[in-house]
Amino acid sequence: MSELLFRLSGIHFAYDRQRIVLRDADFELQRGERIALVGRNGAGKTTLFHLMVGLQRPQSGTIEAFGKVRTAEKDFVEVRARAGLLFQDSDDQLFCPTVAEDVAFGPLNLGKSAQEARIIVRSTLASLGLEGFEDRITHKLSGGQKRLVALAAVLAMEPDVLLLDEPTNALDAETEARLTDILVHLPQSLVVISHDEEFLARVTQARVRLESGRLTRE
Amino acid sequence: MTRPEQTSSAIVDAAATQPPTTPLLRNIDPRVRLVVCIAFAFVTVSLIHMPSLLGALGLAVAAAVMARLEPASTLKRMAALDGFMIFVLGLLPFTIPGAPAFSVAGFEASHEGLWRAAEILLKSNAVVLMILALPGTMEQVELGHAMAGLRVPEKFVHLFLFTVRYIEVLGREYRRLRTSMRARGFTMRCNLHTWRSVGYLFGMLMIRSIERSERIVAAMRCRGFQGRLPSLADTQTVRGTDRAFAVVSLAACIALFTLEHA
Structure with missing residues (x-):
């Protein structure tokens, strides 16, 4: 039996009168699904992610996540823990001085003790092949390393869903292959924004297009 | 989570390895280094007699040697500071009244002024050298922690x-x-x-x-931020060597102070 993780219905969102991003948009995500979210530049794909985790609020429509309707900021705190959002620019995500602190940030916020957090850090880094990165300084990492550490920081919260915003953006072929390999083997449900067709074909099974404010399954 | 088979060496390079022998000073607990540096700075700026000032500079040089500071870049940094002060120091002998030492173009330089200039020069260089040797050798992040x-x-x-x-x-x-x-x-x-x-x-x-x-x-x-940054750092215990370093440094500061008031 499939379990509904997200249901967005009748979502309307505009930054201002001229920039209407979503009009009466519907979106559903079942557990185990791996969806590619495609659409033109500026179509509002990132905004959709932000709406899903409550960083933005829709002007109308309902957001149901993990079986509950979410409206207030405090409803979304739980959603953010269970739906891990990977940002386009890893520099936005890695704000702690060291890798260990950054990966531990989420677990500590979820109420884990420093000791538990340290165990999570070690196992998460190891699972991504980043052993020994604990004490590295985040801003001295290469672009590829930053992306993988940012993914580790999201995975450390053990989310049910991953929302990946252009994860292969600005990666070299080798790092992209490595990231693809990691994502293919992850158990989580995924929604992936990308313009890289080859990558999407490997990582996702379904496709949703965002066009003129509406979402359609292809 | 399954582990990806291949580990690409280009992405996962070896963690920045420490040089084989770390100088003694760099192993001392950063908190201790910071406190010692502050104590030293306070004592040094209170000194006015030549022997104790030379003693302070001597201590700072010793600390710099123990921290194995790069001589060239250290001197360059100190020269930058001295360059900043040179006009003030150069004018002091002419502005402080006292027994005349020499004169330039009809302006008398006083003994007192010369001493004062030397005093400030020694003080500032001793403190800066100590800062370079103790907190200066930390990673910025270490300093934050x-x-x-x-x-x-x-x-x-x-x-x-x-x-x-x-x-x-x-x-x-x-x-x-x-x-x-x-x-x-x-x-x-x-x-x-x-x-x-x-x-x-x-x-x-x-x-x-x-x-x-x-x-x-x-x-x-x-990632669950609600206004407070949690800390992963456990309170590192001060070890024996840290304590020894603190005691020796404190003794040195007291010695400077005694020398000054003897």
């Missing part, structure tokens, strides 16, 4: 750590914009076009910084 460990207000520590983290990101943004300006033939001149363009450049930097800070907070909220 040391401050947190010493109960420096949390806000200040966070401000410091965020600055360390993002100053390079901002610098990169600045250089990118500057390069693109240059690529379109922009050169700095003394005209309205230059001033306006530079104004746009800094305005754009400001906007981008604000937008970035908003994205950073959003990313933090995604």
